[in-house]
Amino acid sequence: MSRKAVSLALCALLLTAAAELSACNVVDLSSITAALQNGIDSASRQSEAWRTALPDLANKLSDIESQASGDVKVTAADTINQVSSLRTDTLNQADYLAKDTIAFALIQAQCSVAYFQSGVVSFLRYLKARVTNRTAPLPAQRVCNFNPDHLDLDPNTPQTSTKTWFVDVYGYNFFSNALPQVQIVDGNNQTVRNAKNQPVPTSIYQMELQLVVSDFAQIGPSYRVGVVWPNHDHNFIAVNLSAPASLTVAGFAFPSGITVNQPVVPRITISNSGTVDSGAFTISWTPDSTRGRVVTKTELSIPGGQTQNFDLPAYTYLQADYFNLPRAGGVSLQSVVQILGNAGVGANTTATRTFTLNNLPFRVFTTVRIDNPNVGADWTSYQQRVAVKPGDIVTIVDAGGCVQTGGSGATWKRYVNPDASDEPNLYHGLVSIVPIMPFSHGSPPAGMRRIADMIGVPVAVPLNTFNPQFYLGYEDGNYSDNGYYSHDDGTNNQCASWSGAWVTVQIQRN
Numbered sequence: 001m002s003r004k005a006v007s008l009a010l011c012a013l014l015l016t017a018a019a020e021l022s023a024c025n026v027v028d029l030s031s032i033t034a035a036l037q038n039g040i041d042s043a044s045r046q047s048e049a050w051r052t053a054l055p056d057l058a059n060k061l062s063d064i065e066s067q068a069s070g071d072v073k074v075t076a077a078d079t080i081n082q083v084s085s086l087r088t089d090t091l092n093q094a095d096y097l098a099k100d101t102i103a104f105a106l107i108q109a110q111c112s113v114a115y116f117q118s119g120v121v122s123f124l125r126y127l128k129a130r131v132t133n134r135t136a137p138l139p140a141q142r143v144c145n146f147n148p149d150h151l152d153l154d155p156n157t158p159q160t161s162t163k164t165w166f167v168d169v170y171g172y173n174f175f176s177n178a179l180p181q182v183q184i185v186d187g188n189n190q191t192v193r194n195a196k197n198q199p200v201p202t203s204i205y206q207m208e209l210q211l212v213v214s215d216f217a218q219i220g221p222s223y224r225v226g227v228v229w230p231n232h233d234h235n236f237i238a239v240n241l242s243a244p245a246s247l248t249v250a251g252f253a254f255p256s257g258i259t260v261n262q263p264v265v266p267r268i269t270i271s272n273s274g275t276v277d278s279g280a281f282t283i284s285w286t287p288d289s290t291r292g293r294v295v296t297k298t299e300l301s302i303p304g305g306q307t308q309n310f311d312l313p314a315y316t317y318l319q320a321d322y323f324n325l326p327r328a329g330g331v332s333l334q335s336v337v338q339i340l341g342n343a344g345v346g347a348n349t350t351a352t353r354t355f356t357l358n359n360l361p362f363r364v365f366t367t368v369r370i371d372n373p374n375v376g377a378d379w380t381s382y383q384q385r386v387a388v389k390p391g392d393i394v395t396i397v398d399a400g401g402c403v404q405t406g407g408s409g410a411t412w413k414r415y416v417n418p419d420a421s422d423e424p425n426l427y428h429g430l431v432s433i434v435p436i437m438p439f440s441h442g443s444p445p446a447g448m449r450r451i452a453d454m455i456g457v458p459v460a461v462p463l464n465t466f467n468p469q470f471y472l473g474y475e476d477g478n479y480s481d482n483g484y485y486s487h488d489d490g491t492n493n494q495c496a497s498w499s500g501a502w503v504t505v506q507i508q509r510n
Contacts, residue, residue, distance in 0.1 A: 027068045029131055032076055035060045036128040039083075042267065043120050047113060048121040056086040056122075061310030068268025079127055086123055086204070090116055093205040103147055107170050111144035118142070119172030119205065129217045131328050138178050142236040143171040143227070151225060152242040152275055152304070154214055157452060160213075167209040167237070169199070171226065174207050180227035182209055185236065201226065217302065242275040244303065245344035250307055252337050252351040259358050260319040266312045268337050268351070274303035274344055281341025285316045289334040289352075307494075312337075319391075319510075325361045325460040326391050326510060330356035330449060331412045358510035367397055373429065375403045375415075375482045379448065380472035386470035386505045392461045393508040394433055394470070401501035403427070403474070412490035415501035416452045419494045423477075428452065431502065432475035433459055451503065 043050045056441055058080055065076035079223040094116060097104040107115055111165035122139040123344045129136035147168045158165060182195035193470065195215045203208040213224065226236030251269035258264050263281060266285065272278050278301045295313050297479040302308050322331065334356060374380040388394055402412045413420055418427040432448040461468050476482060 010151055027227075028072055030365040031068075031076060031131055032061065032072070032079055032131050033128050035064060036079070036124055036131065040121055040124045040128070042175040043117060043124065047115075047117040050090060050116060054083060054090070054120065058083050058087065061400060063496060071378055074107065075131055077439050079131065082127055083124075086120065090120060090204040090206060097131065097463075103145070103170070104150075106147075109145075111171070112140060115144065117491065120129050122173060123204070124382070128139075128154075128250055138175055139233070141171060141173040141178075141180075141233070142167060142230060145170045146226075146235075146237045148237075148242055150212070150238040152240050154276065155218060155219065157213055159217065163213055165209075165211040167211065169207050169209060169235075170204050174201050175200050175203050178230055180229045180234075182211070182215075182225070183222060183228050183234075184215060184219070184225050185240075186220065192219075193217075195225070197444070206384045222264070240275060243273070244279040245272055245274040245276050245304065247272055247278055247302065247339050247341065247344045247461060248279060248348040249337065249339065249351040252352040252353055254355060256337055257356045257358060257359060258317060260317045261314045261321055263314040265314045266335070266337070267309055268312060269307060270302060270339060271307050272302040272344065274302055277304060278302045278344055279341065281345065283310060283312065284338045284340050285312050285315075286319065286336040286338075288357075291321075295320060305334045317357055319360060320463055322357055323391075324361075325462050326393055326463070327460060328359065328361055328362055328393065328458070330358040330509065333357050340364045362393065362508040362510050365507045365509065367504050367506045370505070372484050372500050373415075373472045373503055375429075375476070375501070376476040376477070376479045377474070379430070379471045380431070381469050381471055385467045386507065388433055388461055388468050388470045389509065390461055390463045390465045391467060392468075395456065395462060395506045395508075396451060396454045396503060397427060397456070397506050398504040399455060399502065402495035402498040402503050403429075403437075404481075404483050404485055404487070405476065406478065406483075410488045410490050410493075411497035411498075412488050414490075414498075415496050416455070419490075419492050426475050426477060428475040429503070429504070430471075430475060432471040433467065433468055434471065450475070470505070 018207065035057060038060070039053050042053035042056065061076055061080045061083065065080060068076050098108070107320050111118065126136065126139040133209050149166055149168070151167070179199050179201065182197065182199060184192045184195065193215065195209070196212055197210040199207040199209055202449045209227070215225070219241070221241060223239045224236040225239050226234060228234045244377040248270060248271050248464045250271040253269075255264060258390055268283055280301060283299065285297070287293060289297060295315055297310065297312055299310060305483055335353045335355060337351050340346050368384060368386050370385060373382075386394070399416050401415050403409050403415050405413050413427045420427050429451040430448040431451050431454055434447045474482065487495070487499040
Protein backbone atom coordinates (compact mmCIF):
# COMPACT_ATOMS: atom_id res chain seq x y z
CA MET A 1 0.00 0.00 0.00
CA SER A 2 1.37 3.39 -0.92
CA ARG A 3 2.01 6.03 1.68
CA LYS A 4 -0.87 8.04 0.28
CA ALA A 5 -3.28 5.15 0.72
CA VAL A 6 -2.18 4.62 4.34
CA SER A 7 -2.70 8.27 5.07
CA LEU A 8 -6.17 8.18 3.61
CA ALA A 9 -7.12 5.08 5.68
CA LEU A 10 -5.84 6.68 8.89
CA CYS A 11 -7.79 9.83 8.26
CA ALA A 12 -10.95 7.83 7.69
CA LEU A 13 -10.44 6.00 11.01
CA LEU A 14 -9.92 9.26 12.88
CA LEU A 15 -13.00 10.81 11.35
CA THR A 16 -15.10 7.79 12.33
CA ALA A 17 -13.87 7.93 15.97
CA ALA A 18 -14.55 11.66 16.13
CA ALA A 19 -18.10 11.12 14.86
CA GLU A 20 -18.76 8.41 17.42
CA LEU A 21 -17.36 10.64 20.20
CA SER A 22 -19.55 13.56 19.21
CA ALA A 23 -22.59 11.29 19.27
CA CYS A 24 -22.11 10.39 23.04
CA ASN A 25 -23.75 12.42 25.89
CA VAL A 26 -21.14 13.82 28.22
CA VAL A 27 -22.24 13.43 31.94
CA ASP A 28 -20.84 16.01 34.35
CA LEU A 29 -21.97 18.24 37.27
CA SER A 30 -23.91 20.46 34.91
CA SER A 31 -26.17 17.50 34.13
CA ILE A 32 -27.04 17.27 37.84
CA THR A 33 -27.65 21.02 38.24
CA ALA A 34 -29.80 21.01 35.09
CA ALA A 35 -31.92 18.19 36.49
CA LEU A 36 -32.28 20.06 39.79
CA GLN A 37 -33.28 23.26 37.99
CA ASN A 38 -35.88 21.33 36.03
CA GLY A 39 -37.21 19.99 39.34
CA ILE A 40 -37.28 23.52 40.75
CA ASP A 41 -39.19 24.78 37.75
CA SER A 42 -41.69 21.92 37.94
CA ALA A 43 -42.30 22.35 41.71
CA SER A 44 -42.72 26.12 41.30
CA ARG A 45 -45.62 25.86 38.86
CA GLN A 46 -48.27 25.07 41.51
CA SER A 47 -48.39 24.29 45.22
CA GLU A 48 -48.98 20.52 44.79
CA ALA A 49 -46.56 20.02 41.85
CA TRP A 50 -43.86 18.68 44.20
CA ARG A 51 -45.76 15.40 44.43
CA THR A 52 -44.74 14.55 40.84
CA ALA A 53 -41.65 16.75 40.55
CA LEU A 54 -39.72 14.96 43.32
CA PRO A 55 -40.12 11.38 42.03
CA ASP A 56 -39.42 12.58 38.46
CA LEU A 57 -36.27 14.28 39.69
CA ALA A 58 -35.12 11.17 41.55
CA ASN A 59 -35.57 9.08 38.38
CA LYS A 60 -33.64 11.60 36.28
CA LEU A 61 -30.78 11.68 38.80
CA SER A 62 -30.70 7.86 38.79
CA ASP A 63 -30.21 7.91 35.00
CA ILE A 64 -27.37 10.42 35.37
CA GLU A 65 -25.73 8.30 38.09
CA SER A 66 -25.81 5.21 35.87
CA GLN A 67 -23.86 7.04 33.15
CA ALA A 68 -21.49 8.96 35.42
CA SER A 69 -18.20 7.99 36.96
CA GLY A 70 -15.84 9.30 39.60
CA ASP A 71 -16.85 12.39 41.60
CA VAL A 72 -19.86 13.04 39.38
CA LYS A 73 -21.27 9.61 40.22
CA VAL A 74 -20.71 10.20 43.96
CA THR A 75 -22.37 13.63 43.77
CA ALA A 76 -25.34 12.21 41.86
CA ALA A 77 -25.82 9.42 44.41
CA ASP A 78 -25.66 11.90 47.31
CA THR A 79 -28.17 14.18 45.60
CA ILE A 80 -30.52 11.25 44.98
CA ASN A 81 -30.42 10.43 48.71
CA GLN A 82 -31.19 14.05 49.59
CA VAL A 83 -34.11 14.25 47.14
CA SER A 84 -35.52 10.91 48.34
CA SER A 85 -35.29 12.05 51.98
CA LEU A 86 -36.99 15.34 51.06
CA ARG A 87 -39.78 13.47 49.33
CA THR A 88 -40.31 11.13 52.31
CA ASP A 89 -40.31 13.97 54.87
CA THR A 90 -42.71 16.05 52.76
CA LEU A 91 -45.15 13.20 52.17
CA ASN A 92 -45.12 12.14 55.81
CA GLN A 93 -45.67 15.69 57.04
CA ALA A 94 -48.46 16.27 54.53
CA ASP A 95 -50.21 13.07 55.63
CA TYR A 96 -49.79 14.01 59.29
CA LEU A 97 -51.19 17.52 58.87
CA ALA A 98 -54.07 16.22 56.77
CA LYS A 99 -55.34 14.60 59.99
CA ASP A 100 -54.96 17.83 61.94
CA THR A 101 -56.77 20.40 59.83
CA ILE A 102 -56.66 23.03 62.59
CA ALA A 103 -52.88 22.87 62.90
CA PHE A 104 -52.51 22.96 59.10
CA ALA A 105 -54.80 25.99 58.83
CA LEU A 106 -52.68 27.84 61.39
CA ILE A 107 -49.48 26.92 59.51
CA GLN A 108 -50.93 28.15 56.22
CA ALA A 109 -51.97 31.38 57.89
CA GLN A 110 -48.32 32.05 58.75
CA CYS A 111 -46.55 30.49 55.75
CA SER A 112 -49.23 30.76 53.02
CA VAL A 113 -51.05 27.96 51.29
CA ALA A 114 -47.80 27.13 49.38
CA TYR A 115 -46.26 25.77 52.58
CA PHE A 116 -44.81 22.54 51.17
CA GLN A 117 -44.05 24.13 47.81
CA SER A 118 -41.88 26.78 49.49
CA GLY A 119 -40.06 24.17 51.55
CA VAL A 120 -39.38 21.91 48.57
CA VAL A 121 -38.23 24.70 46.22
CA SER A 122 -35.89 26.26 48.81
CA PHE A 123 -34.33 22.87 49.57
CA LEU A 124 -33.81 22.04 45.87
CA ARG A 125 -32.13 25.39 45.35
CA TYR A 126 -29.82 24.55 48.22
CA LEU A 127 -28.99 21.17 46.63
CA LYS A 128 -28.25 22.87 43.31
CA ALA A 129 -25.88 25.33 44.98
CA ARG A 130 -24.27 22.49 46.91
CA VAL A 131 -23.46 20.55 43.71
CA THR A 132 -21.30 23.38 42.43
CA ASN A 133 -20.12 24.66 45.79
CA ARG A 134 -19.66 22.20 48.63
CA THR A 135 -19.66 25.02 51.19
CA ALA A 136 -23.03 26.45 50.12
CA PRO A 137 -24.94 27.65 53.21
CA LEU A 138 -28.01 25.77 54.40
CA PRO A 139 -31.33 27.16 53.17
CA ALA A 140 -32.95 29.67 55.49
CA GLN A 141 -35.30 28.14 58.05
CA ARG A 142 -38.87 29.30 58.40
CA VAL A 143 -40.99 28.93 61.55
CA CYS A 144 -44.71 28.92 60.83
CA ASN A 145 -46.44 27.88 64.00
CA PHE A 146 -46.09 26.72 67.61
CA ASN A 147 -48.48 24.24 69.15
CA PRO A 148 -49.47 25.23 71.76
CA ASP A 149 -49.06 28.91 70.93
CA HIS A 150 -48.46 29.77 74.60
CA LEU A 151 -47.64 28.06 77.89
CA ASP A 152 -49.64 28.31 81.10
CA LEU A 153 -47.34 28.01 84.07
CA ASP A 154 -48.26 27.78 87.72
CA PRO A 155 -45.47 29.72 89.49
CA ASN A 156 -46.03 27.56 92.58
CA THR A 157 -44.99 24.36 90.79
CA PRO A 158 -42.28 22.75 92.99
CA GLN A 159 -38.80 22.68 91.50
CA THR A 160 -38.71 18.96 92.28
CA SER A 161 -41.64 18.35 89.90
CA THR A 162 -40.97 16.10 86.91
CA LYS A 163 -43.55 17.91 84.77
CA THR A 164 -42.49 18.49 81.15
CA TRP A 165 -44.04 20.95 78.70
CA PHE A 166 -43.95 19.77 75.07
CA VAL A 167 -44.17 22.31 72.26
CA ASP A 168 -44.30 21.35 68.58
CA VAL A 169 -42.67 23.81 66.18
CA TYR A 170 -43.79 23.71 62.53
CA GLY A 171 -41.99 25.24 59.56
CA TYR A 172 -39.38 24.00 57.12
CA ASN A 173 -35.60 23.64 56.65
CA PHE A 174 -35.04 22.36 60.20
CA PHE A 175 -31.66 20.58 60.04
CA SER A 176 -30.14 18.53 62.84
CA ASN A 177 -26.76 20.21 62.25
CA ALA A 178 -28.23 23.70 62.55
CA LEU A 179 -30.68 23.50 65.44
CA PRO A 180 -31.68 26.62 67.36
CA GLN A 181 -31.01 27.32 71.00
CA VAL A 182 -34.09 27.18 73.27
CA GLN A 183 -34.14 30.27 75.46
CA ILE A 184 -36.29 32.02 78.04
CA VAL A 185 -36.36 35.82 77.79
CA ASP A 186 -37.90 38.43 80.07
CA GLY A 187 -40.28 41.27 79.26
CA ASN A 188 -37.37 43.37 77.96
CA ASN A 189 -36.23 40.61 75.57
CA GLN A 190 -33.19 39.94 77.72
CA THR A 191 -32.04 36.34 77.88
CA VAL A 192 -32.82 34.82 81.26
CA ARG A 193 -31.39 31.35 80.58
CA ASN A 194 -30.95 28.64 78.00
CA ALA A 195 -33.33 25.73 78.38
CA LYS A 196 -31.98 22.47 79.68
CA ASN A 197 -32.96 20.40 76.62
CA GLN A 198 -32.13 20.92 72.95
CA PRO A 199 -34.91 20.71 70.34
CA VAL A 200 -35.69 17.24 69.03
CA PRO A 201 -36.08 17.34 65.20
CA THR A 202 -38.58 14.88 63.76
CA SER A 203 -38.24 16.04 60.13
CA ILE A 204 -37.13 19.10 58.21
CA TYR A 205 -40.68 20.39 58.82
CA GLN A 206 -41.10 19.80 62.54
CA MET A 207 -39.25 19.71 65.83
CA GLU A 208 -40.24 19.38 69.46
CA LEU A 209 -39.25 21.51 72.43
CA GLN A 210 -39.08 19.78 75.81
CA LEU A 211 -39.17 22.24 78.69
CA VAL A 212 -38.84 21.35 82.36
CA VAL A 213 -39.56 23.10 85.65
CA SER A 214 -36.00 24.36 86.13
CA ASP A 215 -36.28 26.28 82.85
CA PHE A 216 -38.88 28.51 84.47
CA ALA A 217 -37.27 29.14 87.83
CA GLN A 218 -38.23 32.59 89.21
CA ILE A 219 -40.17 33.40 86.07
CA GLY A 220 -42.01 36.71 85.98
CA PRO A 221 -44.80 38.42 84.02
CA SER A 222 -44.30 38.94 80.26
CA TYR A 223 -41.66 36.23 80.02
CA ARG A 224 -41.46 34.26 76.77
CA VAL A 225 -39.90 31.04 75.57
CA GLY A 226 -38.73 30.15 72.10
CA VAL A 227 -35.88 29.42 69.71
CA VAL A 228 -32.83 31.45 68.63
CA TRP A 229 -31.27 30.28 65.37
CA PRO A 230 -27.57 30.32 64.44
CA ASN A 231 -28.24 33.28 62.14
CA HIS A 232 -29.78 35.09 65.16
CA ASP A 233 -33.36 34.85 63.90
CA HIS A 234 -35.68 34.11 66.78
CA ASN A 235 -39.25 32.96 67.40
CA PHE A 236 -40.98 33.12 70.79
CA ILE A 237 -44.29 32.32 72.45
CA ALA A 238 -45.74 33.79 75.65
CA VAL A 239 -45.48 32.18 79.06
CA ASN A 240 -48.57 33.03 81.06
CA LEU A 241 -48.41 32.78 84.82
CA SER A 242 -51.42 30.68 85.63
CA ALA A 243 -53.75 30.79 88.58
CA PRO A 244 -55.26 27.61 90.04
CA ALA A 245 -58.75 26.68 88.96
CA SER A 246 -61.40 28.48 90.99
CA LEU A 247 -65.04 27.50 90.43
CA THR A 248 -67.86 29.73 91.61
CA VAL A 249 -71.61 29.83 91.06
CA ALA A 250 -72.17 32.80 88.78
CA GLY A 251 -75.91 32.21 88.45
CA PHE A 252 -78.69 29.88 89.50
CA ALA A 253 -81.75 30.24 87.29
CA PHE A 254 -84.68 28.86 89.21
CA PRO A 255 -88.38 29.77 88.77
CA SER A 256 -89.86 31.85 91.56
CA GLY A 257 -93.05 29.84 91.31
CA ILE A 258 -93.42 26.11 90.60
CA THR A 259 -96.49 23.92 90.29
CA VAL A 260 -96.55 20.40 91.66
CA ASN A 261 -96.57 17.48 89.20
CA GLN A 262 -94.86 19.64 86.58
CA PRO A 263 -91.11 19.10 85.91
CA VAL A 264 -88.65 21.90 86.45
CA VAL A 265 -85.17 22.10 84.83
CA PRO A 266 -82.98 24.65 86.64
CA ARG A 267 -79.85 26.09 85.06
CA ILE A 268 -76.64 26.81 86.91
CA THR A 269 -73.89 29.08 85.58
CA ILE A 270 -70.36 28.25 86.77
CA SER A 271 -67.24 30.36 86.24
CA ASN A 272 -63.61 29.27 86.41
CA SER A 273 -61.66 32.38 87.36
CA GLY A 274 -58.38 30.47 87.27
CA THR A 275 -56.28 30.05 84.16
CA VAL A 276 -56.04 26.27 84.18
CA ASP A 277 -58.61 23.57 83.58
CA SER A 278 -60.79 22.79 86.57
CA GLY A 279 -60.80 19.04 86.20
CA ALA A 280 -63.91 16.95 86.86
CA PHE A 281 -66.51 18.29 89.27
CA THR A 282 -70.04 17.49 90.41
CA ILE A 283 -73.07 19.74 90.77
CA SER A 284 -75.16 18.79 93.78
CA TRP A 285 -78.74 20.07 93.77
CA THR A 286 -81.14 19.84 96.69
CA PRO A 287 -84.55 20.70 95.18
CA ASP A 288 -86.08 21.27 98.63
CA SER A 289 -83.76 21.97 101.53
CA THR A 290 -86.39 20.84 104.05
CA ARG A 291 -86.44 17.33 102.62
CA GLY A 292 -82.77 16.84 101.81
CA ARG A 293 -83.20 14.95 98.56
CA VAL A 294 -80.14 15.39 96.34
CA VAL A 295 -79.90 15.38 92.54
CA THR A 296 -76.38 15.29 91.07
CA LYS A 297 -74.82 15.98 87.69
CA THR A 298 -71.16 15.22 86.93
CA GLU A 299 -69.24 17.37 84.46
CA LEU A 300 -65.84 16.85 82.86
CA SER A 301 -64.25 20.26 83.36
CA ILE A 302 -64.30 23.98 82.62
CA PRO A 303 -61.25 25.51 80.91
CA GLY A 304 -59.49 28.36 82.63
CA GLY A 305 -61.11 31.76 82.29
CA GLN A 306 -64.39 30.39 80.96
CA THR A 307 -68.00 30.47 82.14
CA GLN A 308 -70.43 27.72 81.20
CA ASN A 309 -74.14 26.96 81.71
CA PHE A 310 -75.37 23.56 82.85
CA ASP A 311 -78.97 22.33 82.80
CA LEU A 312 -79.68 20.13 85.80
CA PRO A 313 -81.71 16.92 85.53
CA ALA A 314 -85.46 17.48 85.45
CA TYR A 315 -87.19 17.20 88.80
CA THR A 316 -90.91 16.99 89.69
CA TYR A 317 -92.36 18.06 93.01
CA LEU A 318 -95.14 15.54 93.57
CA GLN A 319 -98.48 16.82 94.80
CA ALA A 320 -98.87 13.91 97.20
CA ASP A 321 -95.59 14.88 98.89
CA TYR A 322 -96.62 18.46 99.58
CA PHE A 323 -100.39 18.87 99.29
CA ASN A 324 -102.11 15.88 100.83
CA LEU A 325 -104.32 18.63 102.16
CA PRO A 326 -104.93 20.68 99.00
CA ARG A 327 -104.64 24.41 99.31
CA ALA A 328 -105.13 27.26 96.91
CA GLY A 329 -102.04 29.12 98.15
CA GLY A 330 -98.41 27.98 97.85
CA VAL A 331 -95.71 27.13 100.35
CA SER A 332 -92.35 28.85 100.52
CA LEU A 333 -89.35 26.54 100.05
CA GLN A 334 -85.65 26.84 99.35
CA SER A 335 -83.63 25.14 96.62
CA VAL A 336 -79.86 24.78 97.11
CA VAL A 337 -77.17 24.07 94.52
CA GLN A 338 -73.50 23.39 95.26
CA ILE A 339 -70.29 22.59 93.34
CA LEU A 340 -68.29 19.61 94.54
CA GLY A 341 -64.91 18.57 93.15
CA ASN A 342 -61.19 18.22 93.66
CA ALA A 343 -59.94 21.48 92.19
CA GLY A 344 -60.75 25.07 93.00
CA VAL A 345 -63.88 24.45 95.06
CA GLY A 346 -64.30 26.66 98.09
CA ALA A 347 -66.12 29.87 98.88
CA ASN A 348 -69.03 31.00 96.72
CA THR A 349 -69.75 27.53 95.42
CA THR A 350 -73.22 27.33 96.97
CA ALA A 351 -76.35 29.21 95.88
CA THR A 352 -79.82 29.25 97.43
CA ARG A 353 -83.08 30.27 95.78
CA THR A 354 -86.41 30.76 97.53
CA PHE A 355 -89.48 29.75 95.56
CA THR A 356 -93.19 29.17 96.02
CA LEU A 357 -94.51 25.68 95.42
CA ASN A 358 -98.12 25.80 94.30
CA ASN A 359 -100.82 23.21 94.01
CA LEU A 360 -102.25 22.45 90.63
CA PRO A 361 -104.59 25.19 89.39
CA PHE A 362 -108.07 24.89 90.82
CA ARG A 363 -111.20 24.96 88.73
CA VAL A 364 -114.23 26.50 90.42
CA PHE A 365 -117.38 24.52 89.72
CA THR A 366 -120.86 26.04 89.62
CA THR A 367 -122.28 26.38 93.13
CA VAL A 368 -124.89 23.86 94.22
CA ARG A 369 -127.91 24.97 96.25
CA ILE A 370 -129.67 22.43 98.41
CA ASP A 371 -133.14 23.56 99.42
CA ASN A 372 -134.92 22.15 102.46
CA PRO A 373 -132.13 19.79 103.50
CA ASN A 374 -133.36 16.76 105.40
CA VAL A 375 -133.76 17.56 109.10
CA GLY A 376 -135.69 14.40 109.92
CA ALA A 377 -132.53 12.33 110.46
CA ASP A 378 -129.14 12.60 112.13
CA TRP A 379 -127.39 12.89 108.78
CA THR A 380 -128.07 12.49 105.08
CA SER A 381 -125.63 11.99 102.21
CA TYR A 382 -125.86 14.53 99.40
CA GLN A 383 -122.97 13.01 97.46
CA GLN A 384 -125.11 12.78 94.34
CA ARG A 385 -125.71 16.53 94.49
CA VAL A 386 -122.29 17.58 95.78
CA ALA A 387 -119.88 14.98 94.34
CA VAL A 388 -116.74 15.70 96.33
CA LYS A 389 -113.48 13.91 95.49
CA PRO A 390 -110.10 13.54 97.17
CA GLY A 391 -108.12 16.74 96.64
CA ASP A 392 -111.17 19.01 96.44
CA ILE A 393 -111.64 22.21 98.39
CA VAL A 394 -115.25 22.45 99.55
CA THR A 395 -116.77 25.67 100.90
CA ILE A 396 -120.20 26.38 102.39
CA VAL A 397 -120.83 29.67 100.63
CA ASP A 398 -124.09 30.46 102.33
CA ALA A 399 -126.85 28.86 104.43
CA GLY A 400 -130.00 30.06 106.10
CA GLY A 401 -133.72 29.74 106.52
CA CYS A 402 -135.82 28.00 109.14
CA VAL A 403 -136.95 24.51 110.20
CA GLN A 404 -140.06 23.10 111.89
CA THR A 405 -138.72 21.43 115.04
CA GLY A 406 -142.12 20.11 116.27
CA GLY A 407 -143.83 20.46 119.59
CA SER A 408 -146.39 22.98 120.88
CA GLY A 409 -146.56 26.69 120.27
CA ALA A 410 -144.25 28.54 117.90
CA THR A 411 -141.72 25.85 117.06
CA TRP A 412 -139.90 27.01 113.90
CA LYS A 413 -136.23 27.82 114.43
CA ARG A 414 -133.40 29.16 112.37
CA TYR A 415 -131.41 26.42 110.57
CA VAL A 416 -127.97 28.04 111.03
CA ASN A 417 -128.11 29.90 114.33
CA PRO A 418 -131.32 28.90 116.14
CA ASP A 419 -132.68 30.84 119.11
CA ALA A 420 -133.39 28.01 121.58
CA SER A 421 -132.55 29.14 125.08
CA ASP A 422 -134.13 26.03 126.56
CA GLU A 423 -132.03 23.68 124.37
CA PRO A 424 -128.89 25.64 123.28
CA ASN A 425 -127.17 22.50 121.98
CA LEU A 426 -129.98 21.49 119.61
CA TYR A 427 -131.55 22.52 116.29
CA HIS A 428 -128.31 23.36 114.42
CA GLY A 429 -127.68 22.42 110.82
CA LEU A 430 -124.54 20.26 110.45
CA VAL A 431 -122.09 19.44 107.63
CA SER A 432 -119.39 16.82 107.10
CA ILE A 433 -117.20 15.70 104.20
CA VAL A 434 -115.79 12.52 105.70
CA PRO A 435 -117.28 9.06 106.25
CA ILE A 436 -119.82 9.26 109.09
CA MET A 437 -118.97 7.29 112.21
CA PRO A 438 -121.57 6.09 114.75
CA PHE A 439 -122.58 8.79 117.18
CA SER A 440 -124.91 9.25 120.10
CA HIS A 441 -127.80 11.68 120.15
CA GLY A 442 -127.58 15.00 121.93
CA SER A 443 -124.18 16.10 120.58
CA PRO A 444 -122.72 16.74 117.10
CA PRO A 445 -121.90 13.44 115.39
CA ALA A 446 -118.23 12.63 115.01
CA GLY A 447 -116.73 14.40 112.00
CA MET A 448 -119.61 16.85 111.67
CA ARG A 449 -119.51 20.56 112.33
CA ARG A 450 -122.18 23.16 112.80
CA ILE A 451 -122.87 25.01 109.57
CA ALA A 452 -122.72 28.29 111.48
CA ASP A 453 -119.01 27.63 112.07
CA MET A 454 -118.26 26.54 108.49
CA ILE A 455 -119.77 29.27 106.31
CA GLY A 456 -116.96 30.71 104.18
CA VAL A 457 -114.40 28.22 105.53
CA PRO A 458 -112.66 26.16 102.81
CA VAL A 459 -112.45 22.48 103.71
CA ALA A 460 -109.64 20.54 102.01
CA VAL A 461 -110.40 16.89 101.31
CA PRO A 462 -107.12 14.98 101.78
CA LEU A 463 -105.81 13.10 98.79
CA ASN A 464 -105.69 9.90 100.82
CA THR A 465 -109.36 10.10 101.79
CA PHE A 466 -111.21 6.91 100.91
CA ASN A 467 -114.68 7.41 99.49
CA PRO A 468 -115.39 10.94 100.78
CA GLN A 469 -119.05 11.90 101.14
CA PHE A 470 -120.81 15.22 101.49
CA TYR A 471 -123.26 15.03 104.41
CA LEU A 472 -125.74 17.44 105.88
CA GLY A 473 -127.06 16.67 109.33
CA TYR A 474 -129.24 18.12 112.03
CA GLU A 475 -128.91 18.42 115.78
CA ASP A 476 -132.03 17.30 117.67
CA GLY A 477 -133.20 14.84 120.29
CA ASN A 478 -136.31 13.80 118.38
CA TYR A 479 -136.43 13.83 114.57
CA SER A 480 -139.94 12.45 114.10
CA ASP A 481 -141.73 15.80 114.04
CA ASN A 482 -139.11 17.84 112.20
CA GLY A 483 -139.74 19.21 108.72
CA TYR A 484 -141.04 22.21 106.82
CA TYR A 485 -144.81 21.99 107.49
CA SER A 486 -147.22 24.30 109.33
CA HIS A 487 -145.13 27.43 109.23
CA ASP A 488 -145.19 29.75 112.22
CA ASP A 489 -143.07 32.75 113.13
CA GLY A 490 -140.98 30.62 115.45
CA THR A 491 -139.61 31.12 118.91
CA ASN A 492 -139.23 34.86 119.56
CA ASN A 493 -140.39 35.48 115.98
CA GLN A 494 -137.03 34.25 114.57
CA CYS A 495 -138.69 32.76 111.50
CA ALA A 496 -141.19 35.48 110.62
CA SER A 497 -139.55 35.90 107.19
CA TRP A 498 -138.45 32.32 106.42
CA SER A 499 -140.33 29.16 105.81
CA GLY A 500 -137.59 26.83 104.56
CA ALA A 501 -133.81 26.22 104.85
CA TRP A 502 -131.05 26.14 102.22
CA VAL A 503 -127.34 25.45 101.87
CA THR A 504 -125.12 26.70 99.00
CA VAL A 505 -121.90 24.72 98.31
CA GLN A 506 -118.90 25.45 96.10
CA ILE A 507 -116.24 22.95 94.95
CA GLN A 508 -112.73 23.76 93.76
CA ARG A 509 -110.89 20.94 92.05
CA ASN A 510 -107.38 20.66 90.62
